[in-house]
Amino acid sequence: MSARTIIAACAIAVALVACSQQHSDPQSIASNVAKAIYNNDYSGATANFDDELKSQATRTQVAMISDKMHSLGDYQGLTQTKSDDDTRRYWFDAKFSKGDMLVELRLHANGQIAAYRLVPKAG
Numbered sequence: 001m002s003a004r005t006i007i008a009a010c011a012i013a014v015a016l017v018a019c020s021q022q023h024s025d026p027q028s029i030a031s032n033v034a035k036a037i038y039n040n041d042y043s044g045a046t047a048n049f050d051d052e053l054k055s056q057a058t059r060t061q062v063a064m065i066s067d068k069m070h071s072l073g074d075y076q077g078l079t080q081t082k083s084d085d086d087t088r089r090y091w092f093d094a095k096f097s098k099g100d101m102l103v104e105l106r107l108h109a110n111g112q113i114a115a116y117r118l119v120p121k122a123g
Contacts, residue, residue: 024111026090030103031078033116034094038075040066050112065118072120073097094118 029048036044042059049057069075074097082091092103099121106115 024107026083026088026105026107027078027080027092029107029111029113030090030092030105030116033105033113034069034078034103034118035075037062037065037118038069048111048113049116050108050114053113053115068120069094069096069101069118072099072101078103088114 033045033048036042036047040063042057042062045062046054046057076095076097078092078094080090081093083089088107088109090105090107092105094101094103102117102119102121104115104117104119105113108114
């Protein structure tokens with residue numbers, strides 16, 4: 001095997017690992033759901049929910065949360081504030097132009113969302 005082939009194989013392996021890590025990155029997952037809810041996109045919001053969580057989420061709930069998010073202005077992104085990798089629980093601050101919301105996320109080992117909650121911050 002030539003050095004060029006080995007380098008190419010290593011580059012492909014690194015790219016695949018980077019893609020798989022980004023896909024299961026809690027912040028990316030939480031942000032994708034927040035964006036989908038903000039856009040009142042039920043299918044996008046629930047796409048990675050496990051079956052139990054998906055059965056609990058309704059289009060009406062997504063629309064109501066979307067309205068609440070819009071009342072806080074333009075969505076500006078998430079910042080992780082706390083994590084517990086052992087239990088796969090993550091907390092984020094969702095920034096809007098007129099306020100913030102707390103995002104709580106719990107993941108299964110396979111990357112599916114076991115719990116997702118948005119809570120308006122007081123104040």
